[in-house]
Amino acid sequence: MTSQQDRRDPRPARWQDRAIRKLDEYRTFLRGAVRNPRAVGAAMPTSAAVAATVAQVVPTTGAPVVVELGPGTGSLSDGIHARLPHGARHIGVELSKEMVDHLRAHKPWLEVVHADAGDLLALLDKLDVDRVDAVISSIPWSLMPGDAQDHVLRQATEALDPHGAFTALTYRPADRTPGGRRFRTRLQHAFDEVLTHTTWRSVPPILHYICRRPRR
Ligand SMILES: C[S@@+](CC[C@H](N)C(=O)[O-])C[C@H]1O[C@@H](n2cnc3c(N)ncnc32)[C@H](O)[C@@H]1O
Numbered sequence: 001m002t003s004q005q006d007r008r009d010p011r012p013a014r015w016q017d018r019a020i021r022k023l024d025e026y027r028t029f030l031r032g033a034v035r036n037p038r039a040v041g042a043a044m045p046t047s048a049a050v051a052a053t054v055a056q057v058v059p060t061t062g063a064p065v066v067v068e069l070g071p072g073t074g075s076l077s078d079g080i081h082a083r084l085p086h087g088a089r090h091i092g093v094e095l096s097k098e099m100v101d102h103l104r105a106h107k108p109w110l111e112v113v114h115a116d117a118g119d120l121l122a123l124l125d126k127l128d129v130d131r132v133d134a135v136i137s138s139i140p141w142s143l144m145p146g147d148a149q150d151h152v153l154r155q156a157t158e159a160l161d162p163h164g165a166f167t168a169l170t171y172r173p174a175d176r177t178p179g180g181r182r183f184r185t186r187l188q189h190a191f192d193e194v195l196t197h198t199t200w201r202s203v204p205p206i207l208h209y210i211c212r213r214p215r216r
Pocket residue numbers: 032039040041042044045046069070071072073074075076093094095096099115116117118138139140
């Protein structure tokens with residue numbers, strides 16, 4: 001082998017590793033979506049552009065606690081983790097056992113709980129967490145019945161610090177469905193401030209809700 005080939009070798013190997021990891025992630029996600037389409041609510045994990053926007057609500061100082069509802073295979077988790085300061089806690093609450101196993105294998109820094117977001121307050125109690133600085137949710141809100149939306153939202157607003165932030169993602173067409181409209185109305189009741197942002201560089205485009213000052 002020439003010295004030139006020697007220098008070139010590591011690059012394709014790293015590229016291949018990344019591609020294999022991505023394929024594994026897509027396969028796990030797709031299997032989950034086929035098994036439980038209403039709970040997963042998507043065929044593919046969200047894109048890096050979405051993750052970059054979501055991560056902006058994550059505090060970069062102090063010792064914040066961030067909770068991700070429905071981390072899936074962790075497509076948002078890396079961006080969140082990268083911003084968190086040392087001493088922060090990053091907790092993921094995921095319903096699918098297969099995705100939980102994937103997260104435990106690939107994102108050891110994430111505290112993953114195999115549970116329903118509807119049990120958030122009890123879970124936080126068990127984890128000794130008494131206030132949360134950001135709740136980042138990508139569970140399929142628009143597909144959930146109204147009482148389930150209410151129940152999870154109540155858990156999130158009660159868990160949040162008064163200065164904390166709540167974010168939710170929905171697909172652009174889904175925000176116009178009855179479930180999507182119902183969710184927006186509920187957010188407006190649950191928070192004093194509800195801002196929206198669209199990531200167009202995603203298929204389909206993603207509508208972000210960024211909410212502050214929970215009303216209790
Ligand atoms: C649309 S996927 C989003 C996955 C990932 N965060 C992303 O952005 O690619 C929704 C995820 O929420 C999980 N999920 C759905 N309902 C849930 C619930 N009630 N509690 C916890 N996780 C839930 C699903 O298993 C799935 O992993």
